[in-house]
Each structure stands twice: as structure tokens, then as C-alpha cells.
Amino acid sequence: MEKRIRVVVGKPGLDGHDRGSKVVARALRDAGMEVIYTGIRQTPEEIVNTVLQEDADILGLSILSGAHMKLCQKIIKLMKEKEINVPIFLGGIIPADDIPELKKMGVNEVFGPGTSFEDIIKRVKEIVLGTAV
């Protein structure tokens, strides 16, 4: 049987716009994944701990406040320190100019506004199952 993908969906920082994160979390759940949603206003430490405790296969982050560079940097640094090797996807209002740097930092995928559930589900599976390009 195919292993169920475990996803932690986290909202780091002070941003409370959680429509996107909740709706995506539901869509991943309805696609058969196990989804752990952290709720809003989580510190990077809290998110990394959740990833560790839940033994997640992938971490999804949603940031709309513009704080994505700093927050991703902190989360990735903490994950490295704890030797957690889990891919990351990011959603929110992310300017195109920031994407190359985010990818270099270690973010595997960035989903902008208007991305379909279908694309997100497909990409998450690709990344976790190692068929990512």
C-alpha cells in the first residue's frame, strides 16, 4: 500500500490571513494525505518542533505579510541545526524577485495566488516521492 504522506502546514510570524493555509490543508487532506495544521502566529521554533514531533514528510508554509525571507531563513536554519531533512513548500504573496533566493535557501516550491489544488497536490507528491525535477 502506498504510504500516506504526512504534511505539516504551518503559519509562522504574526500574519493572521489563514484562508489559504486552511483551504490548502483541507485539500491535501481530501487528497488522502495526513495533515497537521499548526494554526496562526507560530514561531519558527514551534513550527520546527511540530515537524519533528509529527515526523512530517513535508512542510508547507503560508506567509502573506512580506516577512517570508526572514522567516524561511530562520526555519531552515533551525531545521539544519536539528538535522531535519524535510522539503518545504511556500504559499502566499511572494514577489517573483524573491523566488530564486528562496529556492537557493532551500525552499523546494513556491505557490503564488491562483494556484490550483490540483497543481499543489501533484507537486507535493512529486517532491515527497522523490520524482521532483
Next chain:
Amino acid sequence: MDQENKINELVEKKALWYEKTFKKTVSRFPERKKEFKTSYGKVVDPVYTPADVKDIDYAKDIGFPGEYPYTRGVQPTMYRGRFWTMRQYAGFASAEESNKRYRYLLEQGQTGLSVAFDLPTQIGYDSDDEMSEGEVGKVGVAIDSLKDMEILFDSIPLDKVSVSMTINSTSAILLSMLMAVGEKQGVRHDQLRGTIQNDILKEYIARGTYVFPPDPSMRVIVDIFEYGSKNLPKFNLISISGYHIREAGANAVQEVAFTIADGIAYVEAAIKAGLDPNVFGTNLSFFFNAHNNFIEEISKFRAARKIWAKVMKERFHVTNEEALKLKFHTQTAGSTLTAQQPMNNIIRVTMQALSAVLGGTQSLHTNSFDEALGLPTQESATIALRTQQIIAYESGVTDTVDPFAGSYLIEHLTKDIEEKAMEYIKKIDDMGGMVRAVETGYVQKEILNSAYEAQLRIEKKEDVIVGMNEFTTEKGSKPTPILKVDTSVEEKQKSKIKELKEIRDNNLVSEKLSSLKLAAASKENIMPFIYEAVKAYATLGEITNVLREVFGEFRESVIL
């Protein structure tokens, strides 16, 4: 009765038309969809007639503008007297930068200010707090102390320009800062005009900038009502907001129902504390969303006005007419903006804004076309303001009050939205009121369900979003320039705080903070104490921390 016979005759005629004319056409040319629905799932008929409004009593249910139940508007002349306040929500980076943008907008003919604060300011963290890292100056202006506020309103006369502040958990602090700046300009508190959002319930529901648990939060709001209705008679002490509830995914009925239910909770809390709704009722205001379904939205605004007037009169026995009027600000729906083909958003915003004007709004924010990409540039912000000015000066819709009244569909929908919203309100009453309904997560779950359904409709292309799921262009159009917030603002704010703490009278600050702490722990009104602390240049974070110690902090229970 003659009237009744006429209606019966009409019902028969419509049935006949349906069988003979309509069906004949549909059998040859099927309609585009099996069902046409509003945002809240009401199936809309192909045509409406006087039979669909037969239960509406014109004098009782619709009436005249400026008179109960205010369905047609809160003023008798509406835009024939004065246009709505054109109030663009703006603010970013530092007080200096935002002050420049405000002065530019005022020069361009904007008639009121609307201040966007950054998240640390909204949640009560100073810019040098660890929690603020990466967020300083991002979604709004960073305000750490009265010093920043003095810069923010430099050369902006507070007796002439009304100021709306999107601030909730820390509203008492920012209001005090505004009063203090006014005082320095020689403006008396009773001359200040503007609005604080101050609506904590929708923060738990949809927006997320809560700090304290519900009970102490409600107490602070009542303190502000009591203090403000005495000292700031021209100020809206709350803006009960459906905007964010709608943005979180609610449909039009849920937007109205949950907003009015929030309003009921505030009025009840204030009455319980001994305040008179005839007095503080005049300082309440509302904030709604202007979404895509044009006709539904116009009806929604009219319904909301009528419900509130009835609630205040029948439920709270208010006799002061001024306290029955639902005055509201509108913002076009940010969540409808697409990152794809962003110029299309100008058209979306225009129609949404037009629905707000036809719905009788008192003030309006039109979104900039680039907001799905980032913060608006000066150019996009100017187009957004011009959109309002074109509606106001060129469209002609402002020459008659409530010009769509009497449309069979609009009157029918107005009534339907009222009825459906009242069903929700009854349900929330049965749960013990809005505070409890929010604590149990009922409201959040209802909104999430609607949000998820709406997204599925887009995925299945049942709802077409032009440029996003249909009429897409493969190659991205030319990149839209985006406003870049200066990243040095965080460091600058940090050094400003450091400097402030060196020059202010720190003994005085401690003294004022200790008095505030005692007041918070007692039943005293905390407003005068916050005002004193602000004037002594205590920082926003210091004041909030004192309240955190007394009130505790809220953590949401996660609902999925």
C-alpha cells in the same frame, strides 16, 4: 382586495409565460447553467416581477432615506449633499514614509486618512521585540511610541482630516496617541474625527491580531466606549467589521449575520456595564466588503442597514434616531484580485466600488490592481483613488438616492438576505451569543466551509475567474512593478527606541505603567491611564506587556 387580485393574476400570467414562452426557448437554446446562484446559494429565477415583492410593505420595510428603517440610506440627501469619504488604506515602513504617502493622497483629493499599521504594532510588540523580526514596517507603518505618531501626522491638521485606524487589540493605545498628537496641534479631543476599528471578535474569527482572551478584550472595548462617548463625541469608537469575515471566505449572508451578531455582543456588553445605547450607539460604525456579485452586494448593504436599525430599536429599545443608523465604510474585496493579468483588477474594483456606492456607503477604499502581488505603488494607488472619483463625478449614479430601489430583484434579495441573516443571528443567540459561538469555533467552521466550497467551484470552473481559470495567457504579461519596503526600517526603529529610552523620564514611565497595572487589575476604566502612559512616552510594547501580565494571552484552538 384589488391589489391581491392583481398579484394573483400576475402569478398566473408568469406561470403561463414560463410554460409557453420561456420553456419553448430553453428547449431549443438551453441556459448556460442548470442553476444560477448567489454567493449564499440562493437559486436566482430568470425574471422577477411585482409578485416577488408582494410581502414587502413599502412604508414599513423600505421607507425613505434618512428615516427608519433606513433601507434606502442613513441621510435624506445622500450623495446629492456630499460624496462618501474617499479613504484609501495606506501605510508602510516608517512614520516618515507613510506621512509622505498621506500628504500625497490628500493633495490628490483624498478626503480622509486610513492608517495601516504593521503587525507588531497591531499585536503590541515593539520593533525591537524578538517576535517582530521580519515584520517591522511590512504590512503597514511601525509605531512604537508617541514620537512615531507625531511624525506620522506631521503637517496633517487633525481638526480637518478624519483619521481611521485599523487597530484592534492595541486600539486604546493608538487612540491615546492620536489624542496626544491632536493636543500638540492645538486640537481639542472633542474636535477629533475618525474611527478606530476596535473590533476584537472578528480578530478571533478571521483576522488574527488578538492579544488578550475574549473577556478582558470585551472589557477594554467597553472602557473605550465609556471614555470615548464622553470625550470624543465625533469619533467612531468601533468599526464592526464584516470585511475580514468575507475575505476569510464567508458568503454575503454570513458576512451580514456575523457582523451584526458581533455588534449585538458589543452593545450587550456595554449595556451590562451600565452604558446607555442611546448615547454610545451614535459612536458605532460598520465596515463591509464589496464583492463580485453586483446585485447581491447592493442588496446586502441595504439589508444590513435595515437589520441594524431593527435590532437597535426592537431589541435594545433605542429611541435616539442617530443611534439606529448603520453607518459604514466599504472596501473592495482583496481576495477577488488576481495575480494573473493584474490590470483586470481595475475593472473588478470599479464594479465592486459601484455596488458600494449604490448600496449607500459612507466611506470607501478601492483596492489597487497590484495587491495580489505586493503593496501598492504610488501609481496603482492613484488609479484606485481615481476610480472612486470617476464614479462620483462622472457616472451620474450619485444624483438620485438609492437609485436601484424598486427593482423587483433587489428588493426581493434585500428581504431574503435579511431573513437568512436573522436565522443565523437566532442560532447564535441560542448558543449564548457571539463570544461563545466564537469560542466553540462554530463561526470559524461555517466560514471555512464556505471558503472551501468557493475554492472547489473555482477549481471545477463552475465559477470563472477571468485570466485565472479561463482566458489565461500562457506567457506572463510584462512584470508589474512592485513596491519594495526598505528593509532598513527595522534597524531604524530599533535605534529610535533605544534613543527614546535614553532621553525620556524613565521614572515617570514606570510610575505611569504601575498605575495602569493597578487600574487594569481593578474595575477602573483603563483609558485615562493608558493616555497618561502614552504621554510619558511609554512604548506600545511596554503598555501592552503590562496588560498581558494582568489579562493573560489568548491562543486559538485550531479549526480545520
